[in-house]
Amino acid sequence: MGVEICVEGLTKSFGHQVIWQDVSLTLPAGEVSVMLGPSGTGKSVFLKTLVGLLKPERGSIKVAGRDITKLREHDLYEVRKLFGVLFQDGALFGSMNLYDNIAFPLREHTRKSESQIRRIVLEKMDMVGLIGAEGKLPGEISGGMRKRAGLARALVLDPEIILFDEPDSGLDPVRVAYLNQLIVDLNAQIDATFLIVTHDIASARQVPDNIGLLFRRELVMFGPREKLLTSDEPVVRQFLNGRMQGPIGMAEEKDAAQVEQELAQLGDGEHTTTPGGQELPPRLLPGPGITRPPRWEAIARREAEVHRKERKAEPHRKEVAGA
Template identity: 65%
Template sequence: MTKSFGSQNIWRDVSLTLPAGEVNALLGPSGTGKSVFLKTLIGLLHPEQGSVIIDGTDITQCSAKELYEIRKLFGVLFQDGALFGSMSLYDNIAFPLREHTKKKEDEIRRIVMDKVELVGLAGAEDKLPGEISGGMRKRAGLARALVLDPEIILCDEPDSGLDPVRTAYISQLLIDINAEIDATILIVTHNINIARTIPDNIGMLFRKELVMFGPREVLLTSEQPVVKQFLAGDRFGPIGMSEEKDEAVAAAEAAMQAAGISGGGTKDDFSEIIPQVQPNPDMPVRQASIRHRQNVLNIINDLPPNAQAAIRASIAEEDRRAMESPETSATLVAMANHQFDYPAGHGFQAYDGATEQISTAGMATAVIDAPTQVVETPTEEIVVTEEITAVTDEGQASSRE
C-alpha cells in the first residue's frame, strides 16, 4: 500500500501478511505513520495504491455494507482511547454490543462487567471519561475493544499513559486473549520491552518504508543499523530528532561514538532472544506459539549465523523451562512435546531420553535434560550427566550443577 495526505507521502509500497491467530508488533520512530497504517486496515483511511484483504475481501473496493460487516471482526484500541465523552465508561464499553448485537441488557451487563474487571476498572464504570486518568481511559478503550470477542485486535500504543506494572498486566492480558480465542493481534508500540517479549512477529517502519516484517527472532537479532539503534534507544545511528538526520549531525555523532561518548542507549545484549511472555497456567495452549516455531524452523537455514545461534539457544531455553517448572504454562509444555516438521538440512534433531548428543560447531549450545529435546545435529558427542552442559566455541564442556 501507499498512503499520502496531499503532497505529503506517509509510506509507500508497504506489503505484509499478518499470520492468522498470531501476535504482531509494528515499531518505528514517531511520525512514521504507524497509526495511519492501523486506520487504513479498518477502512477509516484509504490508500492511494494497494489493497487491504481481510478474509478474501478487499476493503478498499467493497461496498459500505460489506465494510460494516467486516468491521465486526475487529476490536480497536485507539491511541487516545477514543471514548465518547458524554457517556459513562459502562455505556462506552457496552456500545459495540448495543450497536452490533441483539443481546438483552442483563446479558450486556454481564459481559461489560466481566471486561471491566478484566482491565482493572471495577468501581469506576459509572464515571465519565473526563473524570478519570489517561491510563484508565486507555484500559476502558481496551475493554470496549474486547466485548465482541473479536477475531482481529488492533492496539495503538496500549502502554501509553500506563505505569510499567499496568503495562505488564495489559501485555499479559493480550497474550491470554490470543490463547483463549486465537485472535490475530497487531500492536503499535514504542515500548521495546513489549516488542521483545510479546509478539510472535515484528515489523518496523522508517523513512516511509517497511524496513522488515517477520518472526520476532529475525528482527531482534538484526544487524541493520536502524533496527539496532531503535531497539537500544540510542541517539547514535540513522534515526535523528527529525526523521532525516543530516550528514553533519551524523558525522559529529560518529566522532563522539568513536571517542567513547555514550549515546544514552541501553547496553542490553540484543544478540539474545529473551523469553516470550506465556499465557497464565489456567489458559489453553497458545496455538500461535506452535505455528510460529514451525515457521521459524522452516526459515532458519536462510538466516544469518548469529540469528541461527540465538534461535537455537532460545528454543532450548523454552523447552528447559517447560520441563523443569510445574508452574509452566500449557503452551510451553505443548511446544516442548510437539513433533515439529523439520525440513531437510535443518540442523536440528529431536531426541528422546535423558542422554543427548550435541554439536560444537562454532556456537555455545545449552543441552537440556528433558524427555524430548530439540538439539543440533551432532558432530561431536558429549554425554550429559549434569543438569545443563554448556559447550563453548572451542568444543570444551563446562558443567553447571
C-alpha cells in the same frame, strides 16, 4: 481463530506528502504483531488504513481473503465488525459511565436484549480486571483503567482482529507490564489477530510473534520477533537500542557519511551479540490458568530453539568480550 490480513504494495499519501509506499506484509491469523517506527512515520495512519477509515492510493488489504480497498461502504461496514480498535486514550465518551461506554457497540450494532448486554459487558469487564468500576466516569479513573475500559469495549463484539494504538502510552512501567500480560493472556484466550503500535521497546521485545519497523516512508523489515531482535540492519539496531547514533535523526534522516562515522565509533564489540549486547529476552507467556491454544506449542518449540542457539554461541561471546 482470528483472520489473516495480507497487505500488498500499499501506498498512502496526503496531497503531495507520501506517508509510506509499497508496504507489503502478512499478519498471520491469531498471532501478535508489533509495528514500530519513529514518530510521524505513519503508524497510526497504517492502522486507520487497515480498518478502512483511510483509503490508500495503491495496493490491496485482504482481510479474510476480501480486499477491503475495493469494498463499497456497506460491505466495508460488515468487514469492520471483524475489528476491535483500542485508540490511544481509550476514546471513551466522557459523559457515560464505564458500563454504558462498554455496552455502546452492542446497543449500536446488535439487537441484543439488555440482559444479554449485561452478561457480555460484565464478562469483558472481568477479563480486563474492571469489575466494580461500572458506575465510574472516565474522568474519575486512572489512565491505565481508561485503557482497560477501551480494551473491554473493543472486545464486546468478539473481534477477529484487534488493533492497539500505543496501548502503553502514558502508563508507568509497572502498569505497562500488567497491560502486556493482559494482552498476551487475551490473545491466548480469544485467539484473535493482534497488531500493536508502540514506542515501548521492552514491550516489543517480549510480547509479539512478529515485529515490523516503518522508516523513511517504507517498511524496513517485518518478520518473526527473533529475526528483528538479532538483525544487523542499522535502522533496526538503532531503534531497538534507542540510541542517537545511526540513520534515524531528530527530525529528518541523516547524511550517509555521518551515519557511517557514528556507527564506526560504536565499536566492533557490539556486533558480536544481539542488538544492545543483550540476550534475546524470553517471550512473555500466558499466565497460569490460561488455556493455551495449540499454536503456543509451536511458540514454545521456537523459543527453546532460539535459546539453544544462544547457549551454543555463548562461549564465542565470552571469548570476544574477554579479548
